[in-house]
Amino acid sequence: MTLIRGPRDFGIGAIYLALGLAGFIIARNYSFGTSGRMGPGYFPTVISSLLIVFGLVTIARGVFREGAPIGAINWKGILLVTLSVCAFGYLLERAGLVAALLALILISAAASERFRLEARALAGVVALIVFCAVVFVEGLGLPMPILGEWFRN
Amino acid sequence: MDIFANLWLGLTVAATFSNLLYCLVGVFLGTAIGVLPGLGPVATIAMLLPITFGLPPESALIMLAGIYYGAQYGGSTTAILVNLPGEPSSVVTALDGYQMARQGHAGRALSTAAIGSFIAGTISTLLIAVFAPALAAVALQFGPAEYFSLMVLGLIASIVMASGPLLHALGMILVGLLLGMVGTDVNSAVPRYTFDMPLLADGLNFVVIAMGVFGLGEIAANLEDEAGRTVMTRRVTGLMPTKEDWKRIIAPILRGTALGSLLGILPGGGAALASFGSYSLEKKMSKTPEQFGKGAIEGVAGPEAANNAGAQTSFIPMLTLGLPSNSVMALMIGAMIIQGIQPGPSVMIEQPTLFWGLIASMWIGNLMLLVLNLPLIGLWVRMIAIPYHLLYPIIIVFCAIGVFSVNNNTFDVFAMALFGVVGYVFRKLDAEPAPMLLAFILGPMMEEFLRRVLLFSKGDPSVLVTRPVSAILLAIAAMLLAAVLLPSVRKGRKQAFQEE
Numbered sequence: 001m002t003l004i005r006g007p008r009d010f011g012i013g014a015i016y017l018a019l020g021l022a023g024f025i026i027a028r029n030y031s032f033g034t035s036g037r038m039g040p041g042y043f044p045t046v047i048s049s050l051l052i053v054f055g056l057v058t059i060a061r062g063v064f065r066e067g068a069p070i071g072a073i074n075w076k077g078i079l080l081v082t083l084s085v086c087a088f089g090y091l092l093e094r095a096g097l098v099a100a101l102l103a104l105i106l107i108s109a110a111a112s113e114r115f116r117l118e119a120r121a122l123a124g125v126v127a128l129i130v131f132c133a134v135v136f137v138e139g140l141g142l143p144m145p146i147l148g149e150w151f152r153n
Numbered sequence: 154m155d156i157f158a159n160l161w162l163g164l165t166v167a168a169t170f171s172n173l174l175y176c177l178v179g180v181f182l183g184t185a186i187g188v189l190p191g192l193g194p195v196a197t198i199a200m201l202l203p204i205t206f207g208l209p210p211e212s213a214l215i216m217l218a219g220i221y222y223g224a225q226y227g228g229s230t231t232a233i234l235v236n237l238p239g240e241p242s243s244v245v246t247a248l249d250g251y252q253m254a255r256q257g258h259a260g261r262a263l264s265t266a267a268i269g270s271f272i273a274g275t276i277s278t279l280l281i282a283v284f285a286p287a288l289a290a291v292a293l294q295f296g297p298a299e300y301f302s303l304m305v306l307g308l309i310a311s312i313v314m315a316s317g318p319l320l321h322a323l324g325m326i327l328v329g330l331l332l333g334m335v336g337t338d339v340n341s342a343v344p345r346y347t348f349d350m351p352l353l354a355d356g357l358n359f360v361v362i363a364m365g366v367f368g369l370g371e372i373a374a375n376l377e378d379e380a381g382r383t384v385m386t387r388r389v390t391g392l393m394p395t396k397e398d399w400k401r402i403i404a405p406i407l408r409g410t411a412l413g414s415l416l417g418i419l420p421g422g423g424a425a426l427a428s429f430g431s432y433s434l435e436k437k438m439s440k441t442p443e444q445f446g447k448g449a450i451e452g453v454a455g456p457e458a459a460n461n462a463g464a465q466t467s468f469i470p471m472l473t474l475g476l477p478s479n480s481v482m483a484l485m486i487g488a489m490i491i492q493g494i495q496p497g498p499s500v501m502i503e504q505p506t507l508f509w510g511l512i513a514s515m516w517i518g519n520l521m522l523l524v525l526n527l528p529l530i531g532l533w534v535r536m537i538a539i540p541y542h543l544l545y546p547i548i549i550v551f552c553a554i555g556v557f558s559v560n561n562n563t564f565d566v567f568a569m570a571l572f573g574v575v576g577y578v579f580r581k582l583d584a585e586p587a588p589m590l591l592a593f594i595l596g597p598m599m600e601e602f603l604r605r606v607l608l609f610s611k612g613d614p615s616v617l618v619t620r621p622v623s624a625i626l627l628a629i630a631a632m633l634l635a636a637v638l639l640p641s642v643r644k645g646r647k648q649a650f651q652e653e
Contacts (some may be wrong), residue, residue: 009320011581012582013324014577016328020327035607035613036610036611038340038603040338040345042340047327049449050327051324054323054327058324060589074373074374081369081372081376081573085552085570086566088566089557089563090563092557092563095562104546107309110543114540128550132554134560136203136554138585141391142561143561144557
């Protein structure tokens with residue numbers, strides 16, 4: 001990895017380049033039009049091309065210029081936070097709000113070093129779920145089932 | 154005398170019982186959120202957006218505005234008491250405010266911040282009342298070329314504001330513009346970048362991106378330095394500034410207000426830049442610059458006035474031009490559109506009660522902050538002491554429910570999760586997401602205005618520089634860009650952000 005002196009520049013440059021290339025290739029399906037009559041592909045093509053240029057410049061900077069390392073990545077944190085939200089999205093209509101919130105809270109809380117599943121924490125979880133059900137479903141009338149399809153026969 | 158008639162109209166709207174209540178709720182929630190580190194006004198307003206659906210438009214905007222400037226205030230409380238700036242705009246407040254607190258003058262620092270904010274709020278409210286109608290009149294003359302150039306200026310200004318390398322910020326703008334293209338093209342009805350998913354036909358939702366990037370991404374980042382978080386609380390005594398203090402703070406407050414009001418109007422500018430600017434200004438003007446960083450009361454008064462003034466005047470471009478100058482304003486525009494109001498120069502004429510009611514409510518809200526927050530300081534201190542590991546699952550819960558409620562669709566929940574990862578990655582690579590979000594909002598508008606410009610001129614882009622107002626706006630943008638590229642400014646900017 002000695003080839004890359006500035007990993008942060010290199011990383012973000014690669015992202016710019018990838019997005020620019022993807023944007024450019026996809027935009028080729030949309031008609032470009034002319035400057036006087038911009039087609040749906042005009043603006044995306046211009047933006048994507050600029051992004052490709054910026055990506056290349058930033059990558060070059062990452063290769064030639066000394067920069068800070070990326071730093072430790074909190075895999076557990078980002079993974080569990082993402083997972084907890086996805087679990088909520090998956091369970092909300094299937095199992096209902098109560099189960100979805102329970103999954104979200106327990107999975108996301110596990111991301112912290114300090115979280116312990118004890119009586120007080122559980123009481124807090126219950127209180128939070130009741131609060132959400134009362135305020136958002138009963139009070140504001142959001143169309144979220146308290147109990148989802150799985151429990152309804 | 155028009156101004157007073159208008160302000161009076163505004164006061165009659167803002168001072169109704171229910172609107173006073175929403176204002177109070179707004180500033181209270183805002184302060185609470187500002188106090189809690191790791192939960193910004195963007196995520197909060199996005200979370201609370203569904204609550205405003207059922208309110209009348211005046212009340213909804215009054216409450217959301219209250220959250221915004223309340224959060225500025227709350228952020229400084231945390232900055233002073235625990236050296237943890239709750240908001241980017243209170244980073245500099247922490248420098249001297251925390252030192253004052255350590256020397257046992259927390260009360261004086263807090264009251265200085267409150268008084269400075271209130272004076273700045275009062276003056277900038279008057280400024281809005283004076284200048285907004287004039288600006289709206291100018292804005293009515295704006296053609297597509299002027300709007301396009303103004304948006305370019307806004308994007309460039311947001312780069313100046315962003316921390317991290319400039320190259321990254323420029324790239325983030327392009328990413329934001331590209332994300333803004335997702336959805337059906339308004340002119341040709343061609344679906345772009347939708348990957349044949351009908352749910353993407355209306356484009357990505359701003360709230361989804363904002364909550365993912367600022368809400369979830371931030372949480373994941375905060376969880377990293379969990380061990381480094383120390384919570385300490387102390388009793389706060391001696392709330393009132395002394396006569397000597399008053400003499401020292403009044404000039405910095407006025408200078409900070411002037412600077413903040415000016416920078417707040419700039420699209421892309423706003424509160425954070427104003428507070429940095431004011432701090433270095435006060436340090437330069439001071440006879441005892443060596444005291445700065447060691448508990449100089451001027452270093453609290455100036456920046457606090459500046460960030461509040463900047464927060465207030467950033468409403469001007471939003472209300473008169475329909476252009477958001479930062480993410481919070483973009484959400485306000487979202488709230489207005491949900492209420493069926495198209496933001497722009499006509500709001501003032503067609504919805505005078507909304508416009509002036511909102512402005513008057515800002516002054517009332519500032520008064521509430523002053524009166525309420527000093528007695529409530531004990532409550533805020535206790536809130537700061539809430540450990541983060543108990544707090545963030547609750548934040549995620551509200552984010553998830555809030556995002557679902559926008560379209561009542563779980564697709565948005567998954568999209569938010571994805572943008573949470575994106576936000577975390579960007580943060581790790583030193584790329585600040587704020588310019589991306591602004592570009593995302595402005596992108597579709599810029600495309601549309603550019604299309605019109607080129608349609609009228611038959612494809613000749615030189616119109617952008619031959620129309621005087623447009624040319625001036627682009628020139629300012631070019632100067633700003635040149636200025637940040639200059640080595641000396643670059644160094645100063647680096648220093649300002651290093652103080653974080």
